[in-house]
Amino acid sequence: MDNVRKAMDALLSCGDVDLMEPSGKKLAAREECFVTPPESLSGMPLVYATYEGSGVVGSPTAGFAYFVEKNDTLVVISADRTRVRHISQEQIMQTVAMRVAQSLGASFLVHGTQVLCNIKGVSQTGETYGEAALRAILAFERAEQDGQASGGPLR
The missing domain is CATH 3.30.160 (Double Stranded RNA Binding Domain)
Known part of the structure; x- marks a missing residue:
């Protein structure tokens, strides 16, 4: 299940990912980047893709954050509020x-x-x-x- 999440994150962000086959062999990272069409996205991955390229930090599956300089505000987006922690x-x-x-x-x-x-x-x-x-x-x-x-x- 963890490999599926990593693969999804890599596909959505076009990043490299280290995946292991059940045999323990490392799978090669793809050299070309596929952009998932909007109609194939939903939920957090759709929201993430909308903000991607705007200095987003985080994960399309768990949540992400970006900074709005105009307001001097950090915005955190997550599907699960219990997974967002604010520390002053x-x-x-x-x-x-x-x-x-x-x-x-x-x-x-x-x-x-x-x-x-x-x-x-x-x-x-x-x-x-x-x-x-x-x-x-x-x-x-x-x-x-x-x-x-x-x-x-x-x-």
């Missing part, structure tokens, strides 16, 4: 950054209106605990990447 800047700083900082053994120091966060020798300041933590996580992540390839703690 405040949630990232207050919840996610603090949880990641704690898991990395961060320590905090407050001096006046500034908060200092230290993660394994990498320090950053901010106006709030979350801001300092997020800066320290980013700095720590970059320092780790300089030393070795790393996916980073927030990914």
